[in-house]
Amino acid sequence: MRFDVLAHDGAARIGRLTTAHGDHETPLFLPVGTYGAVKGVPVELLRATGARALLANALHLALRPGAEALARLGGLHAFMGWDGLILTDSGGYQVLSLAALRRVSEEGVLFRSPVDGREILLTPERAVAVQHAAGSDILMVLDQVLPHPAPAARVAEAAERSLRWARRCLEAHGNHPGALFAIVQGGTDPELRRRSARALCAEGFAGYALGGLAVGESFEQRREILAVSVPELPADRPRYLMGVGRPEDIVEAVRHGIDLFDCVIPTRHARNAHLFTGDGVVRLRQARHAEDPRPLDERCHGPCCRRHSRAYLRHLDRLGDPLFVTLASLHNIGYYMALMNALRAAIRAGRVGDFRPEEAIASYGVPCDNAGP
């Protein structure tokens, strides 16, 4: 993988990721397909939103279908029929929420599988091996994520351990294809964040993520972490803010120089009938939409808005028709793609400082400027 910075607007920047699965302009948003599928969304319709990159989760895939099965089936791209970029998270964050009987030692994380109750030891080496089996374009190191808030001593200890695990991941990765990204930890403590970033950068990873966020900290705390961490990262490597992704969070982070994003918000909100529009979120379960013949957003050129009214979408949601998940997810992903298009345009025009998420509507359904496959 190669990364080139093409343009700047203050700290914000346009970059190009050149990968085995297409070229991708940054800032780039990756929809979440935890188990190798964006829930309810056929890949050809996902592509039609402009999405050319997605995130899957190595831990989940290791549970189902299993890493060895995945390798035998030709890796995740073949398994899910997706020729775009795949970034896999290692599962450090998911162990926090998913697993019962969690015990963290220097060796790794021991947890009980929520699928069949087996005890599983997730080590840095195993996390990398699973991602090799998946054939990920971008791999993430295994890190130890803490809930927020956590005592300062534990935060420091977890950041130290995450650093040692990151080194083990680098060792295990060797010269396999795929770009291994480190994850900066340190909770909300600026000094710990700086120290974590510096130590990881000394190891020479292909990219750097800010991790341990979206766990309950405030917008302002996140801004401070961005302000202290990003300047520590090398300018010639992609920077990835993990799991953070309300539109306003993305705008803020782009201004700090973040290149990559993933978040469940567009798809999870969709399943809860919260739809993004240029006028804010439409809560489709409200009765007032029952006979509304208008699309979600009249300015949107996506297939959902070109074809369907709020009344019809609400009807599908009430019926529990899986088609609702498909259409709503596509709409929200399309909104995020438009947001990223508009953000890239604002950086190019040197006006990202004044950018407001509402500008996304100007890029609704505009063919994506990504040069993906």
Next chain:
Amino acid sequence: MRFDVLAHDGAARIGRLTTAHGDHETPLFLPVGTYGAVKGVPVELLRATGARALLANALHLALRPGAEALARLGGLHAFMGWDGLILTDSGGYQVLSLAALRRVSEEGVLFRSPVDGREILLTPERAVAVQHAAGSDILMVLDQVLPHPAPAARVAEAAERSLRWARRCLEAHGNHPGALFAIVQGGTDPELRRRSARALCAEGFAGYALGGLAVGESFEQRREILAVSVPELPADRPRYLMGVGRPEDIVEAVRHGIDLFDCVIPTRHARNAHLFTGDGVVRLRQARHAEDPRPLDERCHGPCCRRHSRAYLRHLDRLGDPLFVTLASLHNIGYYMALMNALRAAIRAGRVGDFRPEEAIASYGVPCDNAGP
């Protein structure tokens, strides 16, 4: 609506339905979209299977979103974003299975709404009004359907009442656009069937259906009903076998001269992970498919088989991902479209007598020969 018979092979025939929503070659299969959606299937992907016609249910639509709401929203075509043919069933059959507290009188069927508990009186006039509100291309009369087996006297009585209701529907329909079809009743009694058919034909409907089937009668009983009923129907009007639709049932009925079919089998089987292939039904929940890298059918050119393995589809089903419903439904609908293509080809070639459902595979993913919109 206009109907022309283009070719014969024994009693089997090729016809063309010319409608406000496209021209459609028969024998034609209509996937079921009860509430104005084929569960989990976006309309553009439904079109891509070759489907240009579908069935919805007036009774269900009257419950949700409501007939008046549907009319205000511009009718069912606009509501669901579908420019193909829509045939609506009146709900006579569905009252049988759906509704509690059913009471049939000469006036109509009184039942309790499963949605909100309201008492609803479905009369022939109301059934037609709902279908007018939907803007259906083909409307069905309200009939009284009995479970099978039923006492001979009740069967006769229901057939008589259905005839009177059919006349009321014709009166209520007036010269509204849309083609009103009658429904031949009479259970498994050949004489009642003949009598019902003759009496309805005397009224001059736009088309004729055989109803009250797929309620538990045998293949042989159905064959006898076809044999005695179809010859009573006018050759220049379309003939529709309601709700019957295993591939072997369709082949048999086409040989008797049936033109139109609908059935929940392809979509319901799909949701239960029963997938049609040229080698029979694949039961995808069987463990042996867990690591099978092959598509459902290697000869199929549909998007599901071109892109996804049995292993991946099974993975989605295990996860309960709504994408499984989408892909599996599309595959099975695609199989039925291929079956109908192959049947039409066999009629044209004068060999429908020897046709076997397995021949459908020859037409897999072949662009549909329907000249729909």
